[in-house]
Amino acid sequence: MGTVSRLPLIAGNWKMNLDHLQAVALVQKLYWALKDAKHDEASVEVALFPPFTDLRTVQTLIDADKIPFALGAQDLSTHDSGAYTGEVSGAFLAKLEAQYVIIGHSERREYHNETDEVVRDKVHAALRHGITPVICVGETAEDLEEHGAAAVPVGQLEKALEGVAKDADIVVAYEPVWAIGSGQAATPDQAQDVCQKLRDVVASSLSEEAAAATRILYGGSVKSSNIAGFLREPDVDGALVGGASLQADEFAAIIRFQKHVGV
Numbered sequence: 001m002g003t004v005s006r007l008p009l010i011a012g013n014w015k016m017n018l019d020h021l022q023a024v025a026l027v028q029k030l031y032w033a034l035k036d037a038k039h040d041e042a043s044v045e046v047a048l049f050p051p052f053t054d055l056r057t058v059q060t061l062i063d064a065d066k067i068p069f070a071l072g073a074q075d076l077s078t079h080d081s082g083a084y085t086g087e088v089s090g091a092f093l094a095k096l097e098a099q100y101v102i103i104g105h106s107e108r109r110e111y112h113n114e115t116d117e118v119v120r121d122k123v124h125a126a127l128r129h130g131i132t133p134v135i136c137v138g139e140t141a142e143d144l145e146e147h148g149a150a151a152v153p154v155g156q157l158e159k160a161l162e163g164v165a166k167d168a169d170i171v172v173a174y175e176p177v178w179a180i181g182s183g184q185a186a187t188p189d190q191a192q193d194v195c196q197k198l199r200d201v202v203a204s205s206l207s208e209e210a211a212a213a214t215r216i217l218y219g220g221s222v223k224s225s226n227i228a229g230f231l232r233e234p235d236v237d238g239a240l241v242g243g244a245s246l247q248a249d250e251f252a253a254i255i256r257f258q259k260h261v262g263v
């Protein structure tokens with residue numbers, strides 16, 4: 001797989017942070033930090049995942065100022081419309097030009113009881129509306145001790161891809177739960193090992209072509225000081241970044257990993 005070139009994707013998951021006014025300030029600051037650094041826009045794709053209430057504002061801003069960031073949501077409903085109070089349809093996200101949606105983040109699995117079946121149904125909902133799902137999988141510290149690193153994420157991805165078209169456009173994010181927000185990232189070796197197994201799942205569940213084209217991200221305490229190690233691995237094609245995506249200069253440095261660390 002090492003010979004296939006996939007455009008790196010650096011994704012910023014803001015979680016439940018920043019109202020729509022703060023969102024404008026961060027997007028502008030990030031854009032100018034990259035401009036000042038003469039960042040090569042074509043070298044890496046940047047996607048931002050603000051809260052729902054910020055989406056329209058961020059979409060308008062990036063559209064008006066031609067800012068080269070993709071937009072994504074942090075969740076969507078399994079349903080397309082109807083009596084589902086509080087839910088947000090993929091149809092509405094598509095109208096906002098959201099290209100991506102995070103599905104199955106460990107915080108949703110843990111605090112909102114999202115099962116593997118719900119995650120699978122959300123993957124189908126995203127694809128129905130032409131939105132690329134960023135499918136999050138990962139093991140807890142207990143899973144790691146009991147089953148090793150790969151077994152749980154591999155099982156979660158197999159379930160999430162049930163019934164998905166062979167040529168579907170998807171992104172996978174390997175996020176060990178113990179590494180999220182803990183300051184304790186996995187090692188590049190650990191990430192590579194699991195990402196390679198996840199690529200094998202894409203090959204067997206979808207197709208070899210899809211496996212070669214799919215970006216597999218690492219997530220969990222990514223910073224500008226450790227990003228390069230992950231991106232050197234052949235099966236790690238980018239990062240899903242939480243906390244560090246809220247600081248414009250730090251996130252800009254992560255986006256510029258190719259320059260400042262000479263990958």
Ligand code: PEP
Nearest residue numbers: 180181219220221242243
């Ligand atoms: C995340 O929430 O997806 C994440 C990886 O968070 P952090 O970077 O803060 O560990």
